[in-house]
Each structure stands twice: as C-alpha cells, then as structure tokens.
Amino acid sequence: MKIKSCSQFRRFLRSFAVPSFGHNHRSSTARLILRHLILATALLLTFAFQVQAADLCAQVFTPEKAAYISERVAKNKFVTNRHFEEYARDLHPDFKNSIANLTANQHWIDLGAGKATAQIDFLKSFANKNQAPQATAVAFKLDRWFKPSSYEGKLKIEEGAYEAMPTPTWKKADIITDVYGVLSYTANLSQALQKTIDLLNLEGELYLLVSPYATQIKINNEHITLTQYLKSIEGLKVEEGTTTSQLKITKTKNNIQIPPLELFRYTDQAPPLRTYTPKN
Structure with a gap:
C-alpha cells in the first residue's frame, strides 16, 4: 500500500510541473534574468514540496500501519x-x-x-x-x-x-x-x-x-x-x-x-x- 499510495501521490504532484518561459530577440537582458530566476525558484519550491510530501506519505503508509488502513479510510x-x-x-x-x-x-x-x-x-x-x-x-x-x-x-x-x-x-x-x-x-x-x-x-x-x-x-x-x-x-x-x-x-x-x-x-x-x- 505504501508504494502504490506514495507513487500516486508523487504522480499527482508532478502534474503541477512549472512550464518553461520562452523568450524572443526583443526580450531585454534584465527581463530574461528575471524570468530565469522565477523559473529556478519555482522549480526549487516544487522539488522541496515533493520531498516533503513523499516524506509525509512514507510516514503515514508504513508497513506497520498499513494493516489498519482500509481503502475507504x-x-x-x-x-x-x-x-x-x-x-x-x-x-x-x-x-x-x-x-x-x-x-x-x-x-x-x-x-x-x-x-x-x-x-x-x-x-x-x-x-x-x-x-x-x-x-x-x-x-x-x-x-x-x-x-x-x-x-x-x-x-x-x-x-x-x-x-x-x-x-x-x-x-x-x-x-x-x-x-x-x-x-x-x-x-x-x-x-x-x-x-x-x-x-x-x-x-x-x-x-x-x-x-x-x-x-x-x-x-x-x-x-x-x-x-x-x-x-x-x-x-x-x-x-x-x-x-x-x-x-x-x-x-x-x-x-x-x-x-x-x-x-x-x-x-x-x-x-x-x-x-x-x-x-x-
């Protein structure tokens, strides 16, 4: 149950991946830098949240606890x-x-x-x-x-x-x-x-x-x-x-x-x- 539930949880998180920011020749250098900083920050936050969520998931769905957890619960x-x-x-x-x-x-x-x-x-x-x-x-x-x-x-x-x-x-x-x-x-x-x-x-x-x-x-x-x-x-x-x-x-x-x-x-x-x- 732990493996199945955690993998489903992680797939759910990945569906919220941050899209890439495009640019063209008219973009200024400052604007490009800002966009890349925003992208990097978003990716770091997403990764941190995935790690935290996976850790929480692992704590709840341990083999010792799985015996007490019905699908409905x-x-x-x-x-x-x-x-x-x-x-x-x-x-x-x-x-x-x-x-x-x-x-x-x-x-x-x-x-x-x-x-x-x-x-x-x-x-x-x-x-x-x-x-x-x-x-x-x-x-x-x-x-x-x-x-x-x-x-x-x-x-x-x-x-x-x-x-x-x-x-x-x-x-x-x-x-x-x-x-x-x-x-x-x-x-x-x-x-x-x-x-x-x-x-x-x-x-x-x-x-x-x-x-x-x-x-x-x-x-x-x-x-x-x-x-x-x-x-x-x-x-x-x-x-x-x-x-x-x-x-x-x-x-x-x-x-x-x-x-x-x-x-x-x-x-x-x-x-x-x-x-x-x-x-x-």
Whole structure:
C-alpha cells in the first residue's frame, strides 16, 4: 500500500510541473534574468514540496500501519464534516449534558474526527476560551490545505493511524466520542479498544455511534454483537440510548483488560463488516 499510495501521490504532484518561459530577440537582458530566476525558484519550491510530501506519505503508509488502513479510510470516503449539533442529536442522550459539564481542566477526545468540525463548533461557543475544556481531534488524513485554529491552545489535531499513536503520553480524557470512526473501521478492534479505555479517566465516558450488527464476535460457533461483547468486559458499564446504535460506555474501574481478538473476516464497506474470534 505504501508504494502504490506514495507513487500516486508523487504522480499527482508532478502534474503541477512549472512550464518553461520562452523568450524572443526583443526580450531585454534584465527581463530574461528575471524570468530565469522565477523559473529556478519555482522549480526549487516544487522539488522541496515533493520531498516533503513523499516524506509525509512514507510516514503515514508504513508497513506497520498499513494493516489498519482500509481503502475507504485512505481515500476519506465518508463524512468528514459533522457538526456539533449532529453529535448532540445522534449520540446517546446523556452526551449533551456530559459535554456541557466539562470544565477547563478536562479533556474531550474525538476518534475519527474528520475536520474536527464538531469540536470547533463546541469551542466557538465559549466567549472566553480559557473556560473551554481541552479538545483533541484524531483524524487519519486531513486535506493539505486544512489547518484549523488552535483556539488559544484548546484544540489539538492528531493525524495518522490511531493504532500507532503514542496515546499513553496524552492527557487522560473525561469524554471520548466515536461517530462511525476509528472503532467502527479498525481491523485491530481489541487493540484500539484497549488504547481508548486506557485513555479514559475513572468514570470517564465513551460515546459510540455504531452499526450494531456490522461487527460480530464468533465465540464457540455463536455470534454476538459488539454491544454484547462490550457488556461482557468487567469494568465497563454499557448503556444503550434511544436506538441500538447509540452506546454510552462508562469506565468503572482501572486496569481494565480488553480480551484480545483476531480478525476473521473484513469486508470494506461504510462501515465495514467485521467478524472476530477470541485470540488464543
């Protein structure tokens, strides 16, 4: 995937090559020199950008990370611009009160945040940004032109494969949201869940919007849903909302261990269909 994706990226960059400047006998020496200087500068900038883009590409599409990246994720073939009002409407009903009660020293992490639109909406609602909680947006790949404001240091963007991110160094979260995000798309569900639960403070809350039957765990020739699997894990309090797609998961104890799972089947859809089995 690294070779294919990077080569496509470089071909894309080369399509923007700077054209040559022609001249005729009427051009003055000064004008010719200026034209050549402009051309040289443009070529140098283009080369530098290609090197930088290739380096970024290599960082994202490493062999270690490729296993977690579906074609749909790599190409951003899903909604990346959900507003806060959509989160408030679509997540478990308790989310609205929980997010409103966060204090300035608390933390909201959004997994699969797209362009961080929901968190930006939320931060904009604070006239005094010092009173806003910290917000971290986890996005696999942002548009090259997109660079949101930090909102006085309150918003942080983490870009790349979540499974490879150094999450133990992050500030612990009081709320984590995932709206058809990382936990719906990852191939390594148990690892991503472990990282997420470890990121939560005690009594912290994870709000999921999931397709309840898209993910199944096969145990002793029987299939259980993701909700049933989560309810079986000691230390997690799992509550459904007004629909089975809305899950509120509260961390009720520390040192929770997520049972390791092995991917049995993965069909790349939106979200993907995944079947796991317990890992021996």
